[in-house]
Amino acid sequence: MRTLVLGGTAFLGHAVATEAVRRGHEVVCAARGTSGAVPDGATLVKVDRDAPDGLAALAEQKFDAVVDVATMSYPWVANALHSLGAGAGHWTFISSINVYADAETPGQTEAAALHKPVMSGADADERIENPYLYAGIKVASETAVRETLGERALIVRSGLIVGPGDVSDRFGYWPARISRGGRVLVPATPDQPVQLIDVRDMAAWIVNAGEQGLSGTYNGVGPTRKLGDVLAEIVRIVGPPGTQLVSAPTDRLTAAGVNEWRGEQSLPVWVPAEDYGFLAHDHSKAAGAGLTYRPFEKTVTDVLDYERELGLARPRQAGLTPAEEGAVLEKLEGNQS
Ligand SMILES: NC(=O)c1ccc[n+]([C@@H]2O[C@H](COP(=O)([O-])OP(=O)(O)OC[C@H]3O[C@@H](n4cnc5c(N)ncnc54)[C@H](OP(=O)(O)O)[C@@H]3O)[C@@H](O)[C@H]2O)c1
Structure with a gap:
């Protein structure tokens, strides 16, 4: 072929x-x-x-x-x-x-x-x-x-594609940051929906489609999960003992200059409530047409390996630097706005 x-x-x-x-x-x-x-x-x-x-x-x-x-x-x-x-x-x-x-x-x-x-x-x-x-x-x-x-x-x-080779620095921020342990700043939006698709699962489905002549229009997304569950699972998979997620109210994050979704000084993948539908599309048509999802643990460990290859301390296009995160935590805990 x-x-x-x-x-x-x-x-x-x-x-x-x-x-x-x-x-x-x-x-x-x-x-x-x-x-x-x-x-x-x-x-x-x-x-x-x-x-x-x-x-x-x-x-x-x-x-x-x-x-x-x-x-x-x-x-x-x-x-x-x-x-x-x-x-x-x-x-x-x-x-x-x-x-x-x-x-x-x-x-x-x-x-x-x-x-x-x-x-x-x-x-x-x-x-x-x-x-x-x-x-x-x-x-x-x-x-x-x-x-x-x-x-x-x-x-x-x-939807949001994750996995080795992703240079957007978005999802990779979380395994990279959590692998360093300590007090990890997260948005206090545990119920926010999240949909991720591993790039290798997407690729396999696309190649199958070409081989089998699959036609039509599909949401290429994974099942909808909750951000709180996703972050807790990343802690379980790569967090050293004692890792603690510190939830910050979103208005306090915004006041501290922390951005949503992507870019510098952000908590990536966090979106405002008016964008929750963006990360919660129906995935059933693609799943019914053969799109499969590897265990999340495999994605997380492979993303962390890739992040380590790139260098955990590199300047990132998305996320907080340790200094930025520390400053926001200090502000929140000092109860300053
Ligand atoms: N990442 C996500 O989470 C996400 C989410 C939703 C949808 N998508 C979609 O998924 C796709 C992502 O594709 P990707 O990750 O393979 O690649 P990509 O980073 O979007 O790069 C696109 C490809 O286009 C090539 N290209 C760029 N400029 C070119 C030019 N002038 N002439 C010929 N080729 C050129 C690049 O190769 P060279 O630079 O070597 O030419 C590269 O191979 C896009 O359609 C994007 O909209 C992504």
């Missing part, structure tokens, strides 16, 4: 290519090659999707399965469909749960209302200025893939 990954040099695309090589596919990855190397056994075809006719190096090639991880560009998706769609046996497009217009209501299925489509590309600055651009581009891209491939199209609306 010939599989093309449009991507393959970074996190999810790399995991898909790794899994396809493991199954004996002939795997081609098309990317610039600047984000990293492709897995052993895969071939890199250098392309720049920003260039006019950027996929010319793949012209006339046919693939049994194509997986496009295009993060945020409608023209990339449209050009790929135009160049390669007719010769593809199956096409997976990686979308996002960001496509849903309602971020608040838990339990939404794939039938929930979507943001308006946006048929443009976007650079990083535009993305920051318009938080719905990412969603709109994904919605427009999904439609283009369905219109071109019909029953040969799989749309995966991915």
Whole structure:
């Protein structure tokens, strides 16, 4: 089987290519090659999707399965469909749960209302200025893939992907921080929903889909869990004796300058109550179509190994530094605002 990954040099695309090589596919990855190397056994075809006719190096090639991880560009998706769609046996497009217009209501299925489509590309600055651009581009891209491939199209609306290779520093903060033990600052929102999907589980399902011709639109998410349970379990798995979770009221965290979800000086994966639906989509359709979930313990220990490879003391894109965490704990316990 010939599989093309449009991507393959970074996190999810790399995991898909790794899994396809493991199954004996002939795997081609098309990317610039600047984000990293492709897995052993895969071939890199250098392309720049920003260039006019950027996929010319793949012209006339046919693939049994194509997986496009295009993060945020409608023209990339449209050009790929135009160049390669007719010769593809199956096409997976990686979308996002960001496509849903309602971020608040838990339990939404794939039938929930979507943001308006946006048929443009976007650079990083535009993305920051318009938080719905990412969603709109994904919605427009999904439609283009369905219109071109019909029953040969799989749309995966991915939730938060975790696991080795994740350089976003979000989920990895928690195993890394908790492995250091002591008093660990956490938001006092134990009932906040959380959905995580291990990148290797997602990759295996995507490769299965290409092999079996699975079509349709699916929430690519894990079962919904509670943040308090997830953090307590990470303590059980990697916390040294005496590790203590110190819950801080969210208004106190905000007043202390701690951010939600991602970025510097944040407690990653913590979201405001009006975004609880964002991390609690219905996962039953994907689970019914073969998406399986490895034990959480395995994900946590592998993420910690990866975090150690990167260096636990490195500057992070998400989380609190030990000094920031210590200062917030001191403020909270000194009862200062
Ligand atoms: N991570 C999450 O939690 C999460 C959640 C929801 C949805 N998603 C979706 O999941 C996908 C993640 O994909 P990923 O982890 O494999 O990769 P990624 O970090 O989004 O990188 C995308 C790939 O695109 C390639 N690329 C970037 N610029 C390019 C260009 N000009 N020409 C050709 N290729 C280019 C990169 O390779 P080179 O730099 O080597 O060219 C890389 O292989 C995205 O669609 C994202 O929207 C992710």
